[in-house]
Amino acid sequence: MNELVLYTHPYSRGRIAHWMLEEVGQPHRIEWAEFGPAMKTPEFLALNPMGKVPVLTHGDVVVTEAAAICAYLADRFPDSGLAPVAHDSAxxxxxxxxxxxxxxxxxxxxxxxxxxxxxxxxxxxxxxxxxxxxxxxxxxxxxxxxxxxxxxxxxxxxxxxxxxxxxxxxxxxxxxxxxxxxxxxxxxxAAQRADRINAERIEAMQKKA
CATH class of the missing domain: 1.20.1050.10 (Glutathione S-transferase Yfyf (Class Pi); Chain A, domain 2)
Known part of the structure; x- marks a missing residue:
């Protein structure tokens, strides 16, 4: 399967990658990761040894670092128009x-x-x-x-x-x-959709606390 999955937290740089996913417009799933021990489990460290978000998985591909995720998504889905084509001066x-x-x-x-x-x-x-x-x-x-x-x-x-x-x-x-x-x-x-989803997650976290 080539499912797009973003591991993120609403108080992290993961929001950059989340916005980018909304701009790309491809089906994806959000996995909310909690700070602390949850990002230091063997399973999570296998994705990102740094023990932090964001992490994007796309089938067997794993991409960390928000800038790299933005570049990967733009190149992987060229129809989104989020990266100039290779021969473009831009x-x-x-x-x-x-x-x-x-x-x-x-x-x-x-x-x-x-x-x-x-x-x-x-x-x-x-x-x-x-x-x-x-x-x-x-x-x-x-x-x-x-x-x-x-x-x-x-x-x-x-x-x-x-x-x-x-x-x-x-x-x-x-x-x-x-x-x-x-x-x-x-x-x-797309930016507003990502902000709304993250705000809803924050609200849910506050109610749980």
Missing amino acids: RGPWYRWLFFAAGPVEQAVTAHSMGWQVPEGKDAFVGFGSYARVLDTLEKAVSAAPYLCGEFSAADVYVGSHLGWGMMFGSIEKRPAFEEYVARLQARP
Whole structure:
């Protein structure tokens, strides 16, 4: 069987992959995984030795890491239009922004949130350079056009998720360009469906507690 199954938690990066699944529009199943011991069982560690979500299984294929899941789904289901075709000039920027968010953005935001300071003159030794430079680069990118690669794509799902959650929790400073970009993405029906499903799960968890 080639069933698509997403292991996720509503308070995790799994929400990025969940949104992506809704955009792809293929039948899938959600397996809600609890934090703690449930993610450290032999069965779960066989899927992801890191003991964390998201994890996507597609038949015998196992994909972890939200950016990789977005890229896999976009390529596996090309009719969804979520990745530029191989010979399209937009393919380069598509790779660029997926990897930029998974690398420099993730690193810069984590360092900023933890209060880690790069010693003066040592910017070249870290992949993100500086928090301010990363945000300035993102601001320029999302201001240039409605979407990062011309048409809406998996890159917008991934980058937009980082910006949306970062601004919500204060790890990314609010800028008008960021807010306009995220609002445009959050208006998509697929994003709203994923948010509604996760909100329902949160409500169920709270009632159970």
